[in-house]
């Protein structure tokens with residue numbers, strides 16, 4: 001993806017710092033949402049398929065509520081899914097400027113798959129709504145069946161059948177695309193840590209050989225399970241008062257299942273944190289990697305405790321604590337990865353800022369040249385006919401006259417623009433055909449040259 005390389009310019013030191021902050025913020029938004037979307041879609045599809053098979057209204061209703069609450073709506077999907085991922089891709093493109101490695105292309109493909117999957121997922125979400133509308137219609141027409149004998153019910157049943165198929169298919173496709181996107185994303189961010197082995201990762205086929213990418217993909221899946229469980233608890237019971245029309249049976253059902261999902265995910269987190277820690281290459285290890293790993297383990301421990309409290313005592317007051325500790329844990333995990341990347345990319349970042357400074361300089365000298373105010377050029381073009389530095393020509397030698405201006409460029413320039421009679425040994429100097437800018441440039445040039453600077 002060479003065009004991405006061309007889009008970015010090397011960043012200066014302060015710009016690099018800003019990029020890192022932006023990258024961490026985007027990841028903090030993106031990872032929890034990605035987890036919620038992967039887990040939400042997966043569990044919704046599973047409960048939907050299974051629920052229809054065993055004809056359980058409870059399961060299907062749960063499937064609908066999950067995708068409603070966790071995927072929220074299309075705008076949120078774009079805002080918290082696509083936009084942060086784009087900005088993550090852009091940040092990596094800048095931080096890996098001119099490094100020959102597949103990471104940025106992988107992230108770019110992750111973004112494309114994300115866009116496709118979002119389309120599927122929200123049409124999956126949508127079919128539930130149409131379905132419940134059709135359901136209402138069927139039951140209404142069912143009530144009046146004996147009174148009016150019309151064909152509508154059959155049509156509706158046909159329609160509902162098609163809809164059910166489309167429904168489960170688009171959910172499944174969305175999930176598959178999302179998993180592909182997630183895999184490319186983890187592969188991209190994982191390979192970025194191997195700065196000593198970038199030459200091994202030049203094309204897509206090679207990423208499948210990266211064991212660390214699989215470990216981190218597993219990590220993402222476990223995060224998704226934990227985030228999803230906590231998010232179901234949070235959005236069903238806590239956020240804005242929770243769901244309203246929950247009867248006792250449904251509410252107990254949700255609490256039990258979501259509690260178990262959250263607990264399973266959270267309990268597995270320490271294992272994958274360790275696994276992912278051991279695949280961090282030496283070039284990326286630093287004290288802060290150890291520190292954030294420690295913090296994330298403590299935070300996950302707290303998380304498990306709060307989830308346990310919710311399950312055990314079915315105490316709803318801990319649900320927001322569960323959600324916040326979940327987000328906090330994800331935050332620490334992001335920081336592990338980013339401090340590792342910062343260490344791995346130190347050398348490259350140095351090269352980038354040096355290059356940026358060079359480019360900056362080049363730009364400056366260019367602006368002087370191109371806008372036509374090169375002092376030396378003005379001198380040879382206009383003044384050299386009558387002036388030399390060391391000998392008398394038509395006018396007096398500069399070595400004698402210029403020092404009397406004591407380095408005052410403005411004063412000399414204004415003389416050049418409007419010469420006045422000075423030395424009786426010479427004829428008057430005609431006003432040269434030049435602009436103010438050129439006069440200033442040539443004045444600067446003369447002063448520099450006479451004082452030996454040039």
Ligand code: HEC
Nearest residue numbers: 382383386394395401416420421422423426427428429432
């Ligand atoms: C047609 C010939 C001619 C050209 C072209 C010309 N000069 Fe002169 N210049 C003179 C003469 C003659 C004098 C002496 C005038 C005097 O002393 O009154 C002079 C004097 C000067 C002095 C000395 C002023 C002082 O304080 O004693 C400077 C500085 C100078 N010129 C700069 C320039 C520059 C810069 C250019 C080109 C942009 C230029 N001149 C182009 C003829 C010329």
